[in-house]
Amino acid sequence: TGSSRPQRMLKAVQKNATKGDPKSVISAIDYYCRHKEWAMNVGDEKGLILDSVLTEVNPSTALELGTYCGYSTVRIARLLSPGSKLITIEFNPAFAAVARQIIAYAGLQDKVTLVEGPSGDLIPKMKERFGIKSFDFVFLDHWKDRYVPDTKLLEDCGLLRKGTVLLADNVICPGAPEYLKYVRNSPRYESQYYKSNLEYTKVEDGLEKSVFLG
Ligand SMILES: O=C(CSCCNC(=O)c1cc(-c2ccc(F)cc2)cc(O)c1O)c1ccc(O)c(O)c1
């Protein structure tokens, strides 16, 4: 059988990026997905918004839901201060296998813990398994119908603290309408929409930033 899209993306990184240089890994993926083969990375345009929110929050502990090939994992980990940690959850083992190699190629494996499995099962284990008190930052980019249940789970497990920032991808395309309703109508969140475009396209999409008020 032939290669998969994630495997072809990994090949493009190995061919065009410099080992240990996260910026070149990000550029290699963006070039490949813009000019060769579209893929569901947050991408360069929404990536700039992710970068700016991250720099503002400067999290010591961060969580990503939905690793895919590790593009946003690399974008986040490259901006973390020394000693800060990113935990990323991926449901699909084939995606996780490629992501591990892309994260390692960028030289960021010491800052990232990639956990394979369903987020709904893993979130309640965060405290006991990884000694997490609470997360400073959460990037939601997995199944769009998991955004609400997993946000509620993070609340119920005491993994959010006053000021934790949630940043959700794809709130317009493919869309997360229930999530927008949830965070925009809840008195426990202060939300803001960042209008952008679906990765590598002219289709509208955006990121929703929500601050947990405790
Ligand atoms: O990673 C997963 C599931 S797949 C990735 C989700 N992401 C998307 O589906 C996604 C899709 C599109 C898109 C696709 C086709 C279009 F025509 C337009 C847009 C764009 C994106 O930016 C996306 O992020 C997972 C992780 C943990 C779990 O616990 C679990 O249950 C699942």
Ligand SMILES: [Mg+2]
């Ligand atoms: Mg996405």
